[in-house]
Amino acid sequence: MTMFYAGTLITYIWCDKSRYMTSHVVLVVITTF
Incomplete structure (x- = not known):
């Protein structure tokens, strides 16, 4: 379960990296400002 969650x-995170960087x-x- 833990491995699956990880x-x-x-x-x-890998798929959402671009959106995360944009949000950052x-x-x-x-x-x-």
Whole structure:
């Protein structure tokens, strides 16, 4: 169960990396201004 959860989490992060980076950049811009 733990391995399955870890694998799912890694896959989700891998597939969602571009959106995460975009959100991170937006967050940095918001906090900067």
